[in-house]
Amino acid sequence: MAEPLVVLSGVNKHFGDLHVLRDINLSVDRGEVVIVIGPSGSGKSTMCRTINRLETFESGSITIDGKPLPQEGKELAQLRADVGMVFQSFNLFAHKTILDNVTLGPIKVRKKAKAAAEKEAMALLERVGVAHQAQKYPAQLSGGQQQRVAIARSLAMEPKVMLFDEPTSALDPEMINEVLDVMIGLAKDGMTMIVVTHEMGFARKAANRVVFMADGQIVEQATPEEFFTNAQSNRAKDFLAKILTH
Amino acid sequence: MGELFAQFDVWSAFGQTLYLAFFSAIGALIIGTILAIMRVGPVGIFNKAGAAYVNLVRNTPLTLIITFCLIALHYQLKIYLAPEDSPTSIVDNGVRWAIVGLTVYHAAFVCEALRSGINTVPTGQAEAARSIGLTFTQSLREVVLPQAFRGAIAPMASVLIALIKNTTVAYAIGVAETAAFMRDGLEFRPDLSFLIFVLVAGFFVLLTMPLGIALTHLSQRLAVKR
Numbered sequence: 001m002a003e004p005l006v007v008l009s010g011v012n013k014h015f016g017d018l019h020v021l022r023d024i025n026l027s028v029d030r031g032e033v034v035i036v037i038g039p040s041g042s043g044k045s046t047m048c049r050t051i052n053r054l055e056t057f058e059s060g061s062i063t064i065d066g067k068p069l070p071q072e073g074k075e076l077a078q079l080r081a082d083v084g085m086v087f088q089s090f091n092l093f094a095h096k097t098i099l100d101n102v103t104l105g106p107i108k109v110r111k112k113a114k115a116a117a118e119k120e121a122m123a124l125l126e127r128v129g130v131a132h133q134a135q136k137y138p139a140q141l142s143g144g145q146q147q148r149v150a151i152a153r154s155l156a157m158e159p160k161v162m163l164f165d166e167p168t169s170a171l172d173p174e175m176i177n178e179v180l181d182v183m184i185g186l187a188k189d190g191m192t193m194i195v196v197t198h199e200m201g202f203a204r205k206a207a208n209r210v211v212f213m214a215d216g217q218i219v220e221q222a223t224p225e226e227f228f229t230n231a232q233s234n235r236a237k238d239f240l241a242k243i244l245t246h
Numbered sequence: 247m248g249e250l251f252a253q254f255d256v257w258s259a260f261g262q263t264l265y266l267a268f269f270s271a272i273g274a275l276i277i278g279t280i281l282a283i284m285r286v287g288p289v290g291i292f293n294k295a296g297a298a299y300v301n302l303v304r305n306t307p308l309t310l311i312i313t314f315c316l317i318a319l320h321y322q323l324k325i326y327l328a329p330e331d332s333p334t335s336i337v338d339n340g341v342r343w344a345i346v347g348l349t350v351y352h353a354a355f356v357c358e359a360l361r362s363g364i365n366t367v368p369t370g371q372a373e374a375a376r377s378i379g380l381t382f383t384q385s386l387r388e389v390v391l392p393q394a395f396r397g398a399i400a401p402m403a404s405v406l407i408a409l410i411k412n413t414t415v416a417y418a419i420g421v422a423e424t425a426a427f428m429r430d431g432l433e434f435r436p437d438l439s440f441l442i443f444v445l446v447a448g449f450f451v452l453l454t455m456p457l458g459i460a461l462t463h464l465s466q467r468l469a470v471k472r
């Protein structure tokens with residue numbers, strides 16, 4: 001087996017006195033889909049954000065495709081281009097059209113010609129089902145459509161791995177599935193994904209592994225089937241009891 | 247009215263005011279933008295330097311800054327902004343130092359107007375920009391500043407209007423602009439004082455009001471929908 005694509009080893013991070021990430025060790029293989037779940041405040045978002053260094057960390061190391069995360073600067077920007085990120089609140093560029101949102105990275109970072117970038121962007125927008133909205137602005141789209149555009153924007157960079165931080169939790173219930181369907185498609189196509197979500201359906205359908213976090217630690221890891229039916233730790237059992245009764 | 251225009255060079259005074267306002271505005275916009283970038287950027291020492299500039303300059307009277315430019319920098323330190331041997335040296339240096347003073351002073355306000363614009367841009371926008379691999383400079387240029395400028399148009403309008411009116415301070419160092427015309431007019435034709443006041447006020451209103459209306463309109467039209 002080739003070396004894992006994403007490796008966190010011994011990662012520690014504090015927010016002031018709060019020890020948000022405690023000695024995190026996690027490897028994600030190529031093509032693997034890892035779900036991160038855990039109670040609110042357990043550090044799931046922070047872990048995601050340290051992987052593309054939107055947050056700094058104090059000790060330990062993170063490598064992507066064998067390369068350690070560089071410090072701030074051009075190299076870090078290059079590395080971030082290889083790591084897609086989809087946010088809970090979409091964060092589409094509010095002053096740009098849907099099409100320009102998707103082509104910005106390919107043109108400015110990958111130095112593609114505008115025409116080629118637009119052609120590829122239209123194909124991606126087609127794939128996520130919002131091609132007919134290409135000339136609109138983000139505020140004119142529904143939440144579900146915006147999140148699908150955000151996924152297309154990440155995909156346009158041809159990332160090696162994609163991070164999703166609760167991509168559906170800001171959405172109205174009827175829009176959740178349209179986004180999950182796109183993500184399931186990605187997983188089937190072999191994209192390496194780290195997904196913070198409490199969507200059990202998605203976990204069962206698309207995930208290879210579930211990582212359970214509590215108090216800044218990874219408490220337990222298992223296949224979805226095993227984790228949901230036979231969690232080992234008490235923290236995980238408690239947590240599952242709470243979310244499954246909803 | 248005709249008498250006034252015959253006796254004083256009103257047009258050249260108005261022209262001088264426009265000249266001062268135009269070049270100081272361009273200077274203040276450029277320096278103010280640089281200051282704003284320094285203040286929001288990731289480099290601690292730039293943050294501090296930018297903040298120090300703004301606090302120092304913003305809290306110093308403009309008259310003091312402009313007189314300092316001419317007396318201390320020009321007369322004392324002999325810094326010439328126009329050739330010493332040219333026949334119009336005195337006038338040119340006066341005008342250019344006035345522009346420097348106006349620029350330096352209003353740059354601080356432009357910086358703060360821009361920062362208030364930057365504060366209208368949610369942090370998620372910059373995070374998304376960085377996460378697709380844009381560098382710090384690219385995310386500023388492509389994502390943050392275009393939105394910040396739109397959010398800054400309204401506060402910027404106030405700064406520009408203040409700048410236009412503040413050009414009258416250049417009269418303190420002898421620049422022949424509108425306030426200087428007013429002083430001469432009142433001195434030599436006190437019988438026309440009302441007319442002079444109305445003329446000068448009318449000139450400034452004519453200059454600033456359309457600017458205010460246009461910028462308000464622009465800021466509404468360009469407002470970023472979220």
Ligand SMILES: Nc1ncnc2c1ncn2[C@@H]1O[C@H](COP(=O)(O)OP(=O)(O)OP(=O)(O)O)[C@@H](O)[C@H]1O
Pocket residue numbers: 015018020038039040041042043044045046047
């Ligand atoms: N920028 C910050 N400054 C200070 N504390 C922070 C910051 N961001 C997060 N925290 C704290 O760190 C802890 C972990 O936060 P994080 O957002 O990673 O949790 P999470 O598992 O994603 O929770 P949720 O399910 O609510 O999204 C929380 O206690 C949070 O209050």
Ligand SMILES: [Mg+2]
Pocket residue numbers: 044045046165166
């Ligand atoms: Mg979170």
